[in-house]
Amino acid sequence: MSTEITGAYEPGNIEKKWYDFWLEQGYFTPEIDRDKKPFVIIMPPPNVTGELHLGHALTATLEDIMVRWHRMKGEPTLWLPGTDHAGIATQVVVEYQLAQKGQTKEEIGRDNFARLAWEWANKSRENIRYQHQLLGASCDWTRERFTLDPGPITAVRTAFVSLYDKGLIYRGERMINWCPRCQTALSDLEVDHKDIAGHLYYMRYPLTHNDGFITVATTRPETFFGDTAVAVNPEDERYKRFIGRNVTLPVINKEIPVIADEAVDTSFGTGALKITPAHDPTDFEVAQRHNLPLVNIMNADVTMNENAGPYQGLERLACRDAVIADLRDQGLLEQIEPYLHSVGHCSRCQTMVEPRVSLQWFINVKPLAEPAIKAVEEGSITILPERFTKIYFDWMRNIKDWCISRQLWWGHRIPVWYCHDCNTLTASVDDPTSCSNCGSKQLVQDTDVLDTWFSSGLWPHSTLGWPEDTDDLRYFYPTSVMETGYDILFFWIARMIMMGLEDTGKIPFHTVYLHGLIRDETGEKMSKLRGNVINPAEAISKYGVDALRFALATGNSPGNDMTLGKGKLESSRNFVNKLWNATRFILRSVDSEALKGRALPRNLIISGAQQTLEPEKIEDLWINSQLNRLILNVNSLMNDFQFGEAEQQIYDFAWSKLCDWYIEIAKIRLRSQATPSPLPFLVHTLERLLRLLHPFMPFITEELWQSLRVRLLNSDSTDDVEMPASIVIAAYPIANSEAITPEAERVMDSVIEIIRSIRNARAQYKVKPTKLIEARVYADELLSSLIAETKVIEELAQVQPLAILSRHERKLGEGEALVLVLQETEVVLPWAGMVDQVAERQRLMKEGEVTKTRIAQLDARLKDNAFLTKAPSHVIEKEEQRLDMLKDKLKRLDLELSQLGS
Numbered sequence: 001m002s003t004e005i006t007g008a009y010e011p012g013n014i015e016k017k018w019y020d021f022w023l024e025q026g027y028f029t030p031e032i033d034r035d036k037k038p039f040v041i042i043m044p045p046p047n048v049t050g051e052l053h054l055g056h057a058l059t060a061t062l063e064d065i066m067v068r069w070h071r072m073k074g075e076p077t078l079w080l081p082g083t084d085h086a087g088i089a090t091q092v093v094v095e096y097q098l099a100q101k102g103q104t105k106e107e108i109g110r111d112n113f114a115r116l117a118w119e120w121a122n123k124s125r126e127n128i129r130y131q132h133q134l135l136g137a138s139c140d141w142t143r144e145r146f147t148l149d150p151g152p153i154t155a156v157r158t159a160f161v162s163l164y165d166k167g168l169i170y171r172g173e174r175m176i177n178w179c180p181r182c183q184t185a186l187s188d189l190e191v192d193h194k195d196i197a198g199h200l201y202y203m204r205y206p207l208t209h210n211d212g213f214i215t216v217a218t219t220r221p222e223t224f225f226g227d228t229a230v231a232v233n234p235e236d237e238r239y240k241r242f243i244g245r246n247v248t249l250p251v252i253n254k255e256i257p258v259i260a261d262e263a264v265d266t267s268f269g270t271g272a273l274k275i276t277p278a279h280d281p282t283d284f285e286v287a288q289r290h291n292l293p294l295v296n297i298m299n300a301d302v303t304m305n306e307n308a309g310p311y312q313g314l315e316r317l318a319c320r321d322a323v324i325a326d327l328r329d330q331g332l333l334e335q336i337e338p339y340l341h342s343v344g345h346c347s348r349c350q351t352m353v354e355p356r357v358s359l360q361w362f363i364n365v366k367p368l369a370e371p372a373i374k375a376v377e378e379g380s381i382t383i384l385p386e387r388f389t390k391i392y393f394d395w396m397r398n399i400k401d402w403c404i405s406r407q408l409w410w411g412h413r414i415p416v417w418y419c420h421d422c423n424t425l426t427a428s429v430d431d432p433t434s435c436s437n438c439g440s441k442q443l444v445q446d447t448d449v450l451d452t453w454f455s456s457g458l459w460p461h462s463t464l465g466w467p468e469d470t471d472d473l474r475y476f477y478p479t480s481v482m483e484t485g486y487d488i489l490f491f492w493i494a495r496m497i498m499m500g501l502e503d504t505g506k507i508p509f510h511t512v513y514l515h516g517l518i519r520d521e522t523g524e525k526m527s528k529l530r531g532n533v534i535n536p537a538e539a540i541s542k543y544g545v546d547a548l549r550f551a552l553a554t555g556n557s558p559g560n561d562m563t564l565g566k567g568k569l570e571s572s573r574n575f576v577n578k579l580w581n582a583t584r585f586i587l588r589s590v591d592s593e594a595l596k597g598r599a600l601p602r603n604l605i606i607s608g609a610q611q612t613l614e615p616e617k618i619e620d621l622w623i624n625s626q627l628n629r630l631i632l633n634v635n636s637l638m639n640d641f642q643f644g645e646a647e648q649q650i651y652d653f654a655w656s657k658l659c660d661w662y663i664e665i666a667k668i669r670l671r672s673q674a675t676p677s678p679l680p681f682l683v684h685t686l687e688r689l690l691r692l693l694h695p696f697m698p699f700i701t702e703e704l705w706q707s708l709r710v711r712l713l714n715s716d717s718t719d720d721v722e723m724p725a726s727i728v729i730a731a732y733p734i735a736n737s738e739a740i741t742p743e744a745e746r747v748m749d750s751v752i753e754i755i756r757s758i759r760n761a762r763a764q765y766k767v768k769p770t771k772l773i774e775a776r777v778y779a780d781e782l783l784s785s786l787i788a789e790t791k792v793i794e795e796l797a798q799v800q801p802l803a804i805l806s807r808h809e810r811k812l813g814e815g816e817a818l819v820l821v822l823q824e825t826e827v828v829l830p831w832a833g834m835v836d837q838v839a840e841r842q843r844l845m846k847e848g849e850v851t852k853t854r855i856a857q858l859d860a861r862l863k864d865n866a867f868l869t870k871a872p873s874h875v876i877e878k879e880e881q882r883l884d885m886l887k888d889k890l891k892r893l894d895l896e897l898s899q900l901g902s
């Protein structure tokens, strides 16, 4: 493999080369080692319907950071990838493809439909795998799973039958959300609630045996055929006398009772509520309390059924128009008022859902929720960030039965068979051949499939082989971290905890890491409508994978939303280039030393905290000290899941400490061929920096590290040092606390401060970059250490002659000079060498005059009543700000003038 570091960094070339190499070497497939505790992440399976978006890229980046870090720590590390068959979503896609050809799924039949869906899913899965590999995801592809694989299918059936046998899965008529477009039941979580500007209709229901009527208010007049009572609050004086009487529904002339229920809100509408138990969840509960009958008035396509009398066959909204017109004619419509209310919509297709009572399969989840609550209460599962723990508890403690049947063709078909002869129901893991009751062979399988989230709920254990007692299950389960977006805490996390505990008796993971949303640079949510969506594939081709990953992890902390835009991507790419160039410089120096027969000590690359370098120079001690501090911090931040901060600290170290300071100082020493050579420290620091950075930027770090590795292996040494073949399996750096030397840090802080302040002064007085100026530095305790850095200060601050003296030698009145008072030192820059004093004085005075004139003008304007009354307040504010700025400027000019001496 090439080790030449060419001129410019071209991400595309190296990314594919290294990913293929890693796969060939099998680094991502862990070995089971019972003496070691494994680190395991099960990847949240992307839907087969989805092109990978930025959310997936974020998930992959954060998980890969964790996985690579743990792998480098020597833990058997498994990151198991997979995809989800995504029931409704996939069915919608395939139905759409059929519609393009003028076909329906009914026309081609269930088997042909499944064939099409499989074809499509397989292609899509390949694409998803490819995109993850593009991102550098170090998943174990040999263990890749699909929710419809034979293993997960057995798991789903086993879990179903077990819950069914325990009586926790039942079939019953319950209120569900029905999507008329998708023609299926939905769970509460699959319904989006939107505020709709609708109307409140006041309808009169005549009393059956008396004159008069009760007026009810409703947003859905077309459901009145399904009313089975009118409810009033027992305390409501207006209606007390009606309780127990009957009213007659218009049009269909049906009698229904007036009942009392404490849940009725007297302030809503008229205080009298029509009860339509088959089409409203709250009414359903009222009906349960009062034993009211359920009357279903709609067909599955939301047209009215035979219970709607003359309106039978009308679509629900057409029926509403007809009902309003007829009631108005009969004088039974009192009034209509505008009304904003929340209406459920199918989260998949955005069609208004119809709440209706329907025969479906449900899980009684309460008994499953109890141990799942306990697991978090007792701390065996930690949710990050912690604030989501309360949300989890609130949800789990109020959990409702989960509707798990879907009227779809794509998915896990419910493993229940009905006997044609005796109606007995058989739930079975394997397809039964005869009825368990009468032995009849006339069995028909339930036509429904399971909610996709049922199979995802089993994902941590089904992917590892459950219900079989496999080696994988025994070794890798419970897994370590479940990392996903906080938006699926209930859909998925809660269900995995419940199902994992139910099926295996063990928690599925120890830690839940919830990441936030990605917003654009201005903090707006990304959406196609706004046009601010970043496509990861495009970002990769423009900036490279490492830059995208780095940008995604920047500022990231558990649960917090983050921003991403051009700025972050560009700055990440600049960082990659900075590393590339720094490494090029170091490698060139290594090569030219080698040419001169000076080889590097080969033990430089030894992993871990071993430290065989013996720094003599302050700056070598300093960089080593800073490096070890960094290693200490990064490991601790990674432990706390603070990846954004860990990355930031690595960035600051690399950019500022290493590139801006240490390399610049090393260049001076290399040029003058001074001994000791800084080269071992350059190599040592770079090598460890690359390893620290590897989990964040896998490709560039491997490329640079390999170039370094080859040179170290070629170097002469009698030591027989083992070197890993890839940074992927090199050890993550461990800090050597003995290398942390506050004394050296104090000296170098002071050196850096001196150089910076001289540079600032030069910039302020516009001294030409090449011009050398005179400087005197006065110090106390650090005197001798600073004297040792004379050459560094001279070169980096462009000062000469430079005198570093004891503060005792400081004389007053030693000529006119700029004096900079610093933390540990005083820097004196004589004016004579720096600026033309006369010209500078004139410049400052002239600038001062101009500023004074402008202040006077503005002042007058801001006292002018005509201006103050006419101008808008933001204009006045702006002028006031300008005045303040000018006054500040004048102060600064005066200060500079006084410093310039006379």
Ligand SMILES: [Zn+2]
Residues within 6 Å of the ligand: 179, 180, 181, 182, 183, 346, 347, 348, 349, 350, 351
């Ligand atoms: Zn729908």
Ligand SMILES: [Zn+2]
Residues within 6 Å of the ligand: 419, 420, 421, 422, 423, 424, 435, 436, 437, 438, 439, 440
């Ligand atoms: Zn039977």
